[in-house]
Structures are given as C-alpha cells and as structure tokens.
Amino acid sequence: MKYKSQKVAYWFFAFAMLLLVLQIVYGFIMGFSRVGYDVLHDFIPFNTARAVHTNLLVVWLLTGFMGAAYYIIPEEAERELVGIKWAYVQLISLAVVGVVAVVGYHFNYWEGRKFLEIPRPLDYLVVVNVLLFLGLILGTLFKSKKRTTTALVLTLGLVFAALLYLPGMIWFDNQTTDSFFRWWVVHLWVEGVWELILGGILSFLLIKLTGVDREVIEKWLYVIVGLTFISGILGTGHHYYYIGAGKMWLIVGGIFSALEPLAFLGMALFAIAMYRKGEKKHPNKIALNWTIGTAIVAFVGAGLLGLAHTLPQVNMYTHGTLVTAMHGHLAFWGAYAMIVFAFVSYAMPNLTGRKLYETARGTYAFWLANIGMMGMTVGFGVAGVAQVYLERKMGMEFGDVQNEIKVHFYIVIACAAMFATGVGLYIYEFIKYGKPNDEALIPENTPDNAALV
C-alpha cells in the first residue's frame, strides 16, 4: 500500500468475511429445512433465515465494496483519505445497524419486502451511514488534482447505489406500485449501478495485475458500463411482466433483457484479453484467478442463466420458482462475491507485507468454492425445472411438488458443504495474513506495475 489510511480497508474486509460466514450458516438452515429437518423452526423459521441470508449478502457485499473503495480511492487520487477516523466510525455504525437488523429479524422486527427487509427506522441510519461514507470518498477525490476514469466509474456506482436506496423507503398502499419501486432498488442495483462498482474494481485490478496501459483498460471500461446501462435500465422490464404493469414491458423488457448478457460477455472477453495482452504478470496468482474468474462466472451466472428465464414466454412459467434461486446464486457469487474475493486477495499482501501469492490453500479455496457453487446452481436448476413442469404444467399441488424435488436438495447441501469448505479456507488464509502494518508501506511514486518489474 502507498497510503496509511488504506489500512481501514482491512477492517471492512474482516467484517465482510464475518457476515459471509453467518450468511452461509443461515443458508444451511434453509437447506436442511427443505429436506425436512426444520428443527430450528420455533426460533428461526424459514422466513427469518431467508431474510437474514439475503440481507447479510447485501450487507457483506456492500461492506466489501466500501473496503475496496477505501483502498482504491487514495491510490487513484494519490493522497491520504480525508477524515480517516470517520471511516472507522462509519464501519462501527454500519456494524451496529447490521447487528440490530439481523437480531430484529428473529423477533418479527422487519419489513417483509424481499431484499429490503431492514425496518424503516434503521433505513434512516443506513442513509446517514452511507452519506458519511460518500462524504469521505468524495472529499478525498475533491481534494486531489488527479481524476481517473476508474475512480470516476467506481464513485458514480457508489453514489447511484445510495440514491437508488431511497425509492425503496416509500410506503405504497398498492402492492403493484410497491413492487414496481422495490425493483428500482433491487434490479437497478444488481443489474445496473453495482456493475459500475464491479467494473471500477475490475479495471483497477486489471491495471495492477496485468500491466496493460491504463488508457486501454479504461476505454473498454466505458464501453462495458455503457452496455450495462443500455441493456440493464430497460431490462428492469423483466420484473414488470406479471405484477400488474402494462404489456409493453413484455416487449421492451424482453428485448433489453436479452441484451444484458452482452455487458457480461464484454467484461469476460475484456478481462481475458487484458490478461493475455499483459506481458508481465503480477506474481499474485490467486488474485489473478479470482479476477479472471469473476468476469467469467458473472457472464455464466448473471448473463446466461439470467437470459435463460427472462424471455416473457419462459418467465411466465419460471417466475416465482426455484429457477430464480438457481440464477440468483451463481449471479451474486460470480459478479459480486468473487470481485470482493479478488480484491481482498489483491489487497491483503499489500496491506500486511506478507506475500502469500500462490499458496496451496488459496488455490484450493478458489476451486472448491467455485465448483461447490456450480454444483449448487445445478441442484437448484434441476429442482426448479422439475418444479416448473410438475406445478405449472401438470397442475400438481405445491407441497406435493416440493416432496418430489426434495432429493435435489441433498445435492445442493452436499455442494454447499464443498462451497463452504472453499470459503472456509479462504477465510483461514485471510486470518493467516494477520493485521495490516506500516512496514508494508511503499513509496508514493511507485508505478502501478511496480510488482511486475
């Protein structure tokens, strides 16, 4: 690292890892409920586990993004973060809000709107927290003379993500209107502005890891985020097919959703092309694995598997079935979890000075987690497709169908165990790195590709 204030990123990463562990635990609770072992029903019924599972996902990813931003922005702006103490205050307050929300879910303290379960009073605290975060990031950028495209795209993503949280905080009497705006938050986050964050982080990593010229990488970054928004904004229409909105969304949503994989394809081709173009590779093989991996798995999970059920004719049958869970798992993993893992793998040696660039543990972590998640995706997919045919085509009762497809959840659980082992190894490696220290500081004017030469 070049700036002392970058050290705060470590604590964000550590908190993110902790939440991820909890997310996985709650995932297992749900998995076991599905095969009949809902032994915790009295304390943690399925809807509690589900709210915890998805909210922890959102919070740990955002925590990871924030950590990445606190690392990237000083380096791109070439100065220390402003008000570094406030960054720690922000983390602690975020943790407090997160803990209160998660505990609250166990006591019926929530707002039952998928992904936005955080109760309204806590929403206001989230807003204050995010404003503080943005204040520090923007303050640092304004005080610097240097404006890079990577920093701009990352910051735009973070600012829009904050703005888009607001439509989710309005009460509507009409369920359709409520749902309509809920997707402004959820869809425009994950298939819109979060991709800017993903693109910004990916671009930073590629600049550092491949040694390709910044101008080339940033040019393609604009093309990719351009494709993301052009397809993703009107692609919101695929959530409006069957919730009481007009039929024109079937056409517009169908066409633009079909274009959404292009952005991810672009990203995958771009990452691979830059990797091949880079003549000198960074010795941090594990970070490189995760970086190229995120681009490819995002294309498969978010791009292709999304396309698999966004055509209106298909979605009519798959909407509200386990097919969505199939797509959701690999999409979030590939596009967002893996980019955080990539960034943490890149940043840890620089923060701590320990160069665990190509350990067996790190390599196993990568493959076990990825193969495990692929297996889970297949399990959800088989269960989902069977559900579609039995329930929607053949007219079997929901509960009967669930009993028929139960067997696939044993596969999901087995694969989840493999996935969890991979993640466990990754976190063990994270702990092995130890804490960040000032001895890892390198001179400010060290070039981007210093480690390569």
Next chain:
Amino acid sequence: MLLSKKNARVFFFGGTIVTFAVFIVMSVQTLVKEVPVKTHEENLSKEVIAGKKLWEANNCMGCHTIMGEGAYYAPELTKVYERRGEGYIKAVLQSSVPWSPRGRKMVAYNFSDREAEDMIAFFKWIGEIDLNGFPPKPEYKINKNTK
C-alpha cells in the same frame, strides 16, 4: 484504433441518458395509466391496506410468493382466495399450532378475526389484478396427494 476513449465515454453517458429517459417515460405511463386500471385501485379498501401491512409485518414473502415474488418455500398466493376460499385461509391464519400440510411448517400466527379478515381482503384484491396471464393455467390436473 477506431474507438477512442472519448468516443467510449460518449457511448456510456449518451446511452445511459437515453435509456434512462425512456425508462422514466414508460414508468410514468405505467404508474399513471396502467396500474390504477389493472389493479382496480378503486377497490383498495381500508381492509386491503391493513392486510398489506400484516403481509409485510410478518414477512410472508419470506416463505410464500405473491405475484410470483418472494421465497419459494411455501405456495404461491396470488390466487389463494379463488383456490382455497375464505374458510380455509382463516383456519390457517388463526391456527395456534404450526400449520403443516405435507410436512412443511408454517409459523402459527394465531390471528384475530379482524386480522384474518384483513388478510383475506388483501388476497381477494390481489387475486383480481390483471397480471398479463400469470399464474399460467396448468395444462393437466394431477391429483396425487403425498400427504
């Protein structure tokens, strides 16, 4: 190189602004012209709204789906009023032990008469929304019951 960084930037900002403008126009059209008609907004009674509040306060979407949205652990409830009728729904909501048809448990909500009726009003209203053909009608009807 044909494409300069400047062109790429124009592509990004230009594309975003144009598609966002179209999105806003379509959203306004939907919310002002379509939703009130398709959802029969005139039928949004006090009871329906109270039902929606209960729906959210208990995170029903954490297990069920409605209009295809939610979790996939418990049945889709868009047409539950038509499918099960009032009596059945009331019995489920007022049960003091976990309702568990076919082995999967629901939280015992122990609702009052008032709450159950609000919930039923909400389901009835939801069931009447024009959802462009969702949920699809099954092509066959199988009556296997595994209990």
